Amino acid sequence: MIESKHVTKSFELEKSKISVLEDVNFSVDEGDFVCLVGPSGCGKSTLLRIIAGLEHADSGKVLFHDQPQISPTPKITMIFQLFGLLPWKTALENVEVALEILESKKEARLEVAKSYLRMVGLEGFENTYPHDLSGGMKQRVGIARALALQPEVLLMDEPFSSLDELTAKILRLLVLDIRGKSSLATNTFFMVSHNVEEAVFMADRVIVMSPRPGRIIGEVKVDIPRPRMQYLRDPVYFKYVDEVVEVLEKGK
């Protein structure tokens, strides 16, 4: 469904060129949960933004349903590390406003927004501003907003790394729970993370990137049955974690 073909990207910084991504190739199939791990600054987030249509590759391309992905589309939405909520809108309005391009009637939008907030467990917080929500709740709004657009693909940019571990754990389960819901159109997940345990816990496949300039240096297929909660102390879980870490270390 998503294909990255020879994607190369560099930035100009203080007149010197910094190569961020170098010949990145991979593909994500429909229904996949893929996690991209790599050291800080290796271009993971840039790659995610190219898939979202927010940035463009210098050479190479990203295909979405075999079409070049060049601008943002409601079929691919994203949740952000720092939540990306509009501080001047309430939780409900934050979800509602996202629907503006799809639905012109405000009542209908509010109805949909409410149902998604309920789904992420934020009933009763509809009229609260982000300022007064905890980090975990903010990310719940972010998830509700992304899902409300009924995308085919959900991109996640280190979605749990600014939360405390306990909250992060709960939200990871929330995302996996959502993935299990057959009523939703969203069934393909692509997450960027630097947390190997998280990646192994959540993904079907873990793609490993090298330090800058980012290249794909390996892929680990995680064959642990779901739900994986019960495997968190299992040697098989640690085997996969070690495997990913090994690839990461090799890349140094």
Next chain:
Amino acid sequence: MNFVENPEISSLPYYTFRTLLRITITLGISVAWGVPFGILASTNKTASVILVPFIDLLQSIPILGYFPVIVLFFISIFHGGEFGIELSAILLLFTSMAWAIFFGVVGAVKAIPVNIIEAAQSFGVTGFKYIRHVILPAIVPALISGSTLAWCDGWFFMIAAEYIVYLGTTYSVPGLGSYLAKAAYVYNDLNLSVIILVLITAIVFYLNSLTWHRLMEKAATGTYKPVTRIGLSGLGKLGVIRPRWLHLGDRIHRPKSLILASKWVKRYTRLEKAVALAISLAAAFLIIYYIAGQIPSEVGFHEAFEDPEFLNLPIYTALTLGRLAVAYVISLGIALGMGVLAAEHKKFAAVFYPIYDIGQAIPILALFPIFFVYLSRIFGSRLGLETTAIVVLVLDMIWYMFLNVVGAVKSIPSEIREVGRLLGFKGLRRITHIVIPAILPAIVTGSILSWGTGWNTIIFAEYMPYEMELSGGQPLSLPGLGSYLDKTGYLPPPKGNALRLLFLLGEIAVIVLAMEGLVWRRLLRKFEKYRVEV
């Protein structure tokens, strides 16, 4: 025939030198005063309780409002001698320059991170050593940006300070400001005025971009927080400067401006401000009567408020507020449009920013005589003055709005921008959903600053004491609070009256504080939630 024929033109280099020297000396004095007092106010609790609200209040009264008081003081002491006039010019400049440095130092000392303070304590760095090794290095950037501000403020007020008409006599010190005033009012020579203005602008622009700009870049490396640079070049307009760009989201040294302005607004309760107001008015009162050598008696009070014009005070106040409001609305509209346009479209910005850079180097008060000479030729002297007042007010206020709007649009976090793009917001929707709400807090700070500078300008703009041919040798004035204050301050009794002057100053202070408390502070509190937490 020459383009400009003027008997004094050959003295131009000398005038330039004198003005430069005057502002430099005043800057030196301001630093010498600001550093110790700033350190004192920020490290000593008692000193801070007494000093900070007091100085804050002094700076919230338009500086030009207490010009008459200072002039009165020096001219009476030196009997109108040149040294006295020079001193009063310097003191006037000082009152416009010192605050930026003081508040810069206070802000910088307060912003020293707790871990640095604790580290210093645990290594036994205390007392003088603490000042030498922790405080002084910490305030250097603030000192430089504060000096830049002060420097610009100095150029802004120079024309008002160098050429004073008091009790019907003109007191002037040699300098560019007084020469410009003379060119416009005495010689009524538009060409010469424009030439002097261009010269002033060129000097300010040259020194800003050469000296201050470099110093600031150097200083920025010594701060405690990472430096974010944004591609707007040059200094900010007189008053609010570069550090905004250099240190986004950082409170280390933003003198008197922007975030700090909003912090000051929030810092005191109304009661505290009222007390500070009462104390300072009483102090000013004592000083004036000490100089004038008279103790107010019942008769004194009578004389002060028996002036026939006094009854017009409510109308005057309304007129002045009206002028300010008209100018404010115009500048808000233009600044919003241009600022958003500049931030959204690179091509527009490429044309706009250089104009902006040069524009902000023009001391607005210096524009006044030129606009007046020009506009009064078209509209006649009365309507000419009215238009000039509004135009100059707009030009003055607009830079603060620009600066804040452009800065805020540029500092919208990339995540929020990306969200806007992901959600498909384009054009108008993008502006109403993303851009405008994101910059609302900045609009409020811009408004506070532009009203502050507006008050100064209007006091200058409503009254032309000069005996010009244009107005048949008569002083020219627009009915308003500013002109009434000028007349009360500068004219001989019974029109001039120290007690009434104080009363009018008090009125302005009350209006300024009331607007802060009732309008700006509320809006700031409301928009506080809109700040994007990163």
